[in-house]
Amino acid sequence: MSDEKSVEDLPGVGPATAEKLKEAGFDDLMSIAVSSPSSLVEAADIGEATAIKIIGAAKKLADVGGFLTGDVVMEMRNQVSKLTSSSRALDELLGGGLESGAITEFFGEFGSGKTQITHQLCVNNFRPIEDGGQEAHSIFIDTENTFRPERIVQMATAHDLDPTEVLQTIHVARAFNSHHQMLLVEKARDIAKEHPIRLLIVDSLTAHFRAEYIGRGVLAERQQKLNKHLHHIMQFSHLNKAVVAVTNQVSAKPDAFFGDPTRAIGGHILAHTSTFRLYLRKSKGNRRIARLIDSPNLPEGEAVITISEDGVRD
Numbered sequence: 183m184s185d186e187k188s189v190e191d192l193p194g195v196g197p198a199t200a201e202k203l204k205e206a207g208f209d210d211l212m213s214i215a216v217s218s219p220s221s222l223v224e225a226a227d228i229g230e231a232t233a234i235k236i237i238g239a240a241k242k243l244a245d246v247g248g249f250l251t252g253d254v255v256m257e258m259r260n261q262v263s264k265l266t267s268s269s270r271a272l273d274e275l276l277g278g279g280l281e282s283g284a285i286t287e288f289f290g291e292f293g294s295g296k297t298q299i300t301h302q303l304c305v306n307n308f309r310p311i312e313d314g315g316q317e318a319h320s321i322f323i324d325t326e327n328t329f330r331p332e333r334i335v336q337m338a339t340a341h342d343l344d345p346t347e348v349l350q351t352i353h354v355a356r357a358f359n360s361h362h363q364m365l366l367v368e369k370a371r372d373i374a375k376e377h378p379i380r381l382l383i384v385d386s387l388t389a390h391f392r393a394e395y396i397g398r399g400v401l402a403e404r405q406q407k408l409n410k411h412l413h414h415i416m417q418f419s420h421l422n423k424a425v426v427a428v429t430n431q432v433s434a435k436p437d438a439f440f441g442d443p444t445r446a447i448g449g450h451i452l453a454h455t456s457t458f459r460l461y462l463r464k465s466k467g468n469r470r471i472a473r474l475i476d477s478p479n480l481p482e483g484e485a486v487i488t489i490s491e492d493g494v495r496d
């Protein structure tokens with residue numbers, strides 16, 4: 183139905199505008215329907231009033247934005263898939279695993295296990311659905327140069343998977359700065375046209391932003407950029423029914439702006455966009471404690487996990 187309509191079918195969108203929109207990644211009705219007027223203004227050199235009209239028309243054609251009855255919402259909720267973390271306790275804390283169409287944020291200090299978890303998720307995403315996987319490909323945006331294929335091999339082997347086959351499903355890109363990091367999400371959309379991408383990792387979401395925007399004077403700009411980035415990530419998640427896991431650092435010493443070391447950086451914007459926030463802290467030996475901070479439908483709670491050569495476990 184609505185899939186047959188394309189960007190060119192929108193009133194007010196001529197060939198030149200359509201071309202500009204497509205170049206900016208707005209290449210189907212859904213991506214326009216869920217965008218903000220200002221992003222279209224920027225992408226296509228159009229006025230704000232036109233942008234609002236285009237978005238309204240896209241919402242109608244793509245059939246989004248109306249009211250639904252609770253039972254229909256329930257049915258849609260049942261289509262949400264859950265990706266296992268390889269720890270039963272952590273999966274339970276998250277209501278059965280990491281949810282598709284939502285952002286799960288892991289924050290914690292250096293060495294708390296954030297990167298290990300993201301590697302484990304890439305391995306698990308390859309696994310059969312009956313094993314808690316999604317039989318799909320993953321995208322890994324690596325900002326700290328900590329992606330290690332060797333770890334994937336270890337974790338895949340521990341789950342009796344062919345390590346090479348698993349590696350072939352993980353699309354890794356190193357982000358050199360925050361601007362590049364944002365571009366990579368757009369690039370991810372192209373990869374999603376060629377492969378079934380059901381997992382997007384951004385490890386770390388905030389490191390570049392934090393390093394590049396220093397001082398109170400640029401705080402607003404940093405948050406604005408981060409906000410835009412998160413919206414693109416959320417869009418990707420919706421369009422591909424993908425699980426999104428992002429990491430966020432907290433420093434052991436108090437942050438100049440956010441004081442409390444256990445508070446994730448990124449401020450209100452990140453706090454409001456992440457659907458699930460997990461605070462990781464070190465415990466004895468290879469144990470880590472994951473605390474669910476914020477969730478729309480789950481109680482707060484904690485899970486103890488371990489990190490070994492095999493990966494994440496109870």
Ligand code: ADP
Nearest residue numbers: 291292293294295296297298299468489490491
């Ligand atoms: P961060 O939160 O900074 O991303 P990491 O996810 O990189 O932290 O966690 C690093 C920790 O993971 C190490 O301190 C170690 O405890 C554990 N780890 C990493 N690789 C291995 C391995 N091959 N075998 C066992 N434990 C490992």
Ligand code: MG
Nearest residue numbers: 296297326328
């Ligand atoms: Mg890390």
